[in-house]
Structures are given as C-alpha cells and as structure tokens.
Amino acid sequence: MWSSLGIRQKVFALFSVIALLPLVVISIIWLRSTHDQLKQAAVNRQNILLSSSAQRLNDALETEINSVITHSQESSVTGLNIDQAKINLMQYANQDSDVLRITLVDNNGNEKIVINNHEFSTSLNNIKSSEEFKVVSQVSNEVSVSDVIYTNEQPRIIIAVPLLSFSKLGDQNLTSAEALARRFGSDVKGALIVDISLDNPFQSVLTSEIGGDGYTYIVDAEGQLIAHPDPELIKNNANLSSVNQVSRFLAAPASIEVPSVTLSEKNSEVLSSHYRIKRTGWAIIGQEPINSIYAPYNQVVRLAVFIIIFAGIVSTLLSLLFSRNLTRPIRSLMAGTYQVAQGNLDLQIAKESKDEIGVLAERFNTMTGNLKQMITNLKTEGTKLNVVLNSVGEGIVATDSLNHVVFANISAAVLAGQLPSDLTGKPFKQIFTLSKNNTPFQVDPNSTEITKEVVFISPNKRLHYLDIFVNKIENDPDGIKNIITLRDQTDERELEMMKLDFVSMAAHELRTPLTAIRGYLSLLKTDANSNFSNNGVQSIERAQSSTDQLAGLISNLLNVSKIERGSLNLSYSKLDWVKTVREALDGHKFSALEKQVTLLYEGPTESVPLLADEISIKEVINNLIANAIHYTPENGRIIISVREEGDKVITSIKDSGLGIPANALSRLFAKFYRVKGGMASGSGGTGLGLYISKSIVELHKGKIWVESEEGQGSTFTFSLPSYNEVQYDELVRTKDMGVNKRRGWITKNTAR
C-alpha cells in the first residue's frame, strides 16, 4: 500500500508521523501526570483541611466540655453555695461568648441557678425529666453531650456535668472526663448544664473551602446532618446515612479515609473523605467536585488538543510545501524522461537545486548526452557495417532459428533478384531454392565447411554456381542464428572451365605432333635397313626418352584438368596389390641401379587383392617411387612396404633422402607446388605428381600423407580400402577377364 502512494502522500504521512506522534505521546504522558497530580493535590488538600478542621472542632468541643467540668468542680458549685456560685457562673457566662445558658440543678432536678443571655432567670423549674439530667444523674453519671440542636437556625449543644463529691475518691486531681467516668451515681449532688452555641466552631469548619468548589459538612454518629453550608438541608433535618461517604463512615467510624471518588449528597461526582471527631463521634465529611478538581486538567486537554491540531495543520502545510518543492524537479525529470523515451534526446532538464535531485537532473542530462552520442555512434557503426556488408561481393544473409531471413545484403538481394527489404522475414529456402548434383540442397547450419558448386537458378533463369558457408551464431541478442555466405562462383567457374578447355585442347594439339615424332623415332630405331652408329642409336633412344617424358607431362596436365573438372573417372578392377607394387619396383630397377640406390620390398609375398583403377593407381606408386629415387642420394636406400591394417591396405615409400622442410609439408600435395631451395635443384618435376597422386588416392576413398624430417628422409604413405566383394559388384563395370590394360591403351577381348 505504501508503495502505491505518491510522493506527496508519503511526505505528508512522514511529516505527520514525525510532527504529531511525539506530540501526541508527550501530551498523553503530560495529561496523565497532570491528572495524577491534580488528584494528588486534591487528596492532600482534602486531608490537610479535614484533619485541621476536625482538630479544631475537636479542640473547641474539648475546651467547652473541660470548661464546663472545671466550673462544675468549683467548690461553690459542688457545694451548691448559691450566692458564690452565681458569681462564678455569671463570670463564666460572661467570659465565654459561646455559652448561651447555664443551669445549675440539684440532685432532685430543681433549678438552682439559671443564667440566660448573661442574666439570671427568676423562673426556676424542675427539670428532673429532662434528657440531660437523666443521663447525668441516673444513667451513666458521666458528662452528657447532647445532639446538636438547632434553635433559630443556630446550632447548639447541651453539655451536662454531674456535680460530684471528690472526698470519697480521695483524688482531687481528677479533672478529666475519663476520671469522671469512674464515679459513682450515689455521689451525684446535682448537675451543671450548659448550652453552648456551635455557631463559631461550625462556621470555622464550614467556611473553609476545599479547592474552589469543595466544602465540608458534619454528620453525627448516626449520619444525621448537623452542619452544612446549605442551611436548607439543616432545616429539613436531613439524614445522610445513605450518602456513600457517610455510609462508609458509619460502617467504619474509626478509620481514616483516603479521599476517593464517590457520589455526593447532591448526587454529583466528588472526591470525598471523612474525618472523625474523637470527642463526639461525629465526622467531618469533605468533598470536592471532580469537575472542579479536574478543571485545570480539562484546560490542559484543550490546550494539548489545540497544539496537536495546530501542529497537524502546520505539518500538513509544510509537507505540502516540501513535497511540492521535492516533486517539482522530479516532475520535470518525469516529463524529461518521457520526452527522452519519445526519442527527444536534445532535451536538457533545468537544474533547480544543488541537492541530490539537482545532481540527478545533471546526471540525467549527462546520460541523455551520452545516449545521444552512443546512438549517433551506433548509427554510424550501423551505416559503416551496412556499407561494408553491401560492398562485399558475397551474398550475406542472416537468418533466425527458423532460418527466416533477418538481414540480407545487396549482393544477396541481387542474386535473389529482389530488394533486400523484400527478403526480410521470408524463409531462406523459399528465396534460395538450391540444388547440388541435381538433388535439392538444404543449408546445414552445423556444417563448418564450404559447400562448393551449389546450383541456384535465379528468377531470371540464370544458372549460378555458389559456394555456401554457414556461420553459426550463439546467443545473438537480435535472434540471429546463422550467417549464410553465398559466394557466386559462376564467373570463376566459367573461367576455370575455359582454362581447363584450353589446357585440354592445347594438350591434345601437342599430342598429335608428339605422336608423330614418337612414331617416326620408333620406326627409325626398328628400321632394319638403316645403318646407325651406336652413337646414332643412343641419340634415337634419348629422343624417345624425352618424348616419353613429354607424353607423360601432357598426360599429367590432362589428368589435372580432368581432376579439376571432376571428370577423372576411375575404371575399377580387381588387382593383386603385392604383384602390382613389385612390378612397379621392377620398373624402376634400372634407374635405381643407375643412381646406386637400393630398392627394397617389405611386406607379404602372397597376393593381396584390391579394387582400384589399375592405370591410375600404378601412376601413384610409380610417381612416389620415382620421387624417392630422385631425392635419394647415391648409396641411399628406399624401402617400399605393404601391410594390411583393419579394413585398409597401407603402402609406404620410405627414402633416406634429403627430407622435406617442415614448412613445406602442409603444401606438398598442392597443385604446382615445388619445394624451394636445395630440393629444387635437379628436380625435373612439374609439381603435379603429388597433386595427381593425392587426387587419385582420394578418388579411391583412401588417404595419402607424408612424414619427414630434414636430413632424415621422407616417408610417403597411402592407404586404400581393402578388397570387398560388395564393392567389387558395385564398382567394377567391366568384369570380363579379357581386359588388357597398359599405359596408353586398353582392350576387351570379349565375344562380339
């Protein structure tokens, strides 16, 4: 998905992640800690306030109660010495502004002194049945503290203290409320009952605010509301035991509460706790509205959201700006590449910055330049190649794996009689219908040799003789598989034929006078009537020998022209090879003797049959022996060996002559080749003998080769296929036994 986004979207996403993510994370952490801090502060605040409020209220109550107890222990009071007690109690009432009313009663419940609003009351009643008196005098003999009573919206409590005789206890120091608890009822002489206004202590509690909107209220041990900032609730005499915090207090009055979130008496969510007032068992309930606690938090949240939104907007704008800046050069690059793809290589992209994109644009321009240069070069090369290909005389055709034409040069097209472009795509064999030796010829891509004399008849009916060569191309990117070269040899062939015709004609014309000379020499020599001196006879013989040589020379020339034409036809017959070789040896005995060269035969003595053209194969062996004698110095030795090896008969002529230079070996069998240097002297050869010998041996499906080392002599060897009956039937056309063959003539003595 990411890869399918454009750069703009990517930049935007990246900017958003970079800019907003940390902000969001920090905000969350910050908000959390703010939240915690706010809560902790509220908790602390509440704890401190409640404990101090509770302490204050407790202290105030304790002070009032102790003050009542102290006054109850004054001797005038204890002894019910009314006059003295009046003075003391009035003093007490005047000193303590919270004292609303002081009543001194005897143990029968008769009021002895009543001070009301700092004035002695004259109407004295019996309050035996009042709650305070009952508690103090009869039930517990302890200090009695009444519930809070509201009169005219003023809270007050009534503290009643029994008047006790201390003599019985013998402990004058017991002044505390605890000590009083151990006294006995029978000692009660009366009671001091004091109404205390709680307005001041309550106000001091209620007026202290918790945070901004928090407040406290007070409930008694039964959950009855005794002080609340809202006077209406007091008026309604509300019991708040069902309020969560109050019920928690009621369930465990002694515990110190950690402020927790709960519902208030007004059903709103508050952080609330309570603090117990030891003296009375009341509880100060403190509560602070959650809303007010977290009011700063909400502000912070709003601030964070604002910052995030602001950062988002800024980063969006920045990303747009940046991506625009970033993509503008890229877009111009894109436009540039499109232009280049369309072939406009002259385009230069403006470089707008020095950053990577600027470098890219610069390199793009360089690349375009190089590309242009390369294309120009390629075109030049292509043109050069075309010029070269089209200027060569050979037809050159490139084909693909199906042998369809991919390219053809002008020469090929001219040969085919079509335009080069018309050849492209056509199958090669459809354009060039070839034949060789009157059978259809297919170009063989695997052949590495030149196929000669392939016939092609062009559309204008002209007969062409082609040399065809195929070059196989491996892994060509253009799919070219073969390069077929067609060399039109028609003209050369005609020229060659004319040459051969000339040679053959000339030879024939030479032969006629030669025949006459030869004939007359023979007549001269055998004429019984002529009287020649020995010298004369010798001259005639030498003339005969020369004419023989000349005849042989002409015969060789004719043979060469026959070989070149391919018209040297062999007339096979069955020979005894051993006999043939030995006869040839005998034939050279005289010239060997003349040169004092030893001729030796090594090989089987029994007959070795062979299928060969008797005349031409004799020419081969005679030629090789004559050469050997010619090149072997006096007292040298020539060994002619015959051996059978597998399906071959191998004949070697080994001399102890001059040897052949290594550089001459490869060309030794070439037409008209003669070894230069020392060997040339004394050699009367025409340079045709070995060429003819090689041709004859090869026509016999044999092979001829030479091994030689200069100074060590040479060994010429040729192999011929062994005799076999099947070939005899195939090859030997004149099977009659009456055939006579000699050099120069052949007859068949068959019945006519």
Next chain:
Amino acid sequence: MAGLPKILLVEDTVQIADIYMQVLTNGGFTVKLVNNVDELLKIVPEYNPDIIFLDIMLPGGKTGLDALKILRNDPQYGAANTRIVLVTNLGQNDETQKLWEKYADGYVIKAEIDPHELFDIIESFGYEMPKE
C-alpha cells in the same frame, strides 16, 4: 583365331597414318587406310575388316564416335562383330567413356604408345602374329 586379321585404319593426320601404315605393313598385316567417316562407311561392307583402328577427331562433320554408333547399330555394314579400337589423343570425357564401354573393344591414346604396341593390341584380341 585363324589367319591374319584384315585391318582398316581410319586416320586423318598424315604423319600418324604414315607411321601406322608402315608399322602394320612392315608387320605383315593387310591394311587399308581411310581418312574420314564417309569413306569408312563406304569401305567397310566391301572390305569387311577384322579390326578397325578408328580415330575420333575426323574431318567432314562425323566423328569416330558417330561412326562407331552407326557401325554397331546398322546391320548393313556387317560390323557387329568387328573389333573396333578407338585411337585418339583426346582425354576420355563422359560421352567417350560411355560409348567406348558400350560399343568399342579398345581405347588407345596415340601419344602414350609406341606404334609397335599396335601388335600387342592386335594380339590381345587373340590373333596370331605374322611370322617374320
């Protein structure tokens, strides 16, 4: 084979005709010479030779090969069994090769032989040589 063969020489080159005539006559043979195909065809029925030495290149349009075909294929010449030896200085081409194999009894390259070898050729057909 009984007796000396009657020989007909067909040769237009004067010197060669002279030599062969001398050799064969000196050898004791009966020889007649003609120098073109028409003469040859004229003389064969009346002379009825045993052996014809037939040159191939002859003047007058028809070659020795034409003559060979005519003599073999036309019974009026009665030359069906006559030994006919082609005597030439031409190398064998395909046509010559074919005709010699089919119709002729011998093939001689004049420049390659000594004229006395004509005796060997005659002998190769089983004729006796004349006594000296």
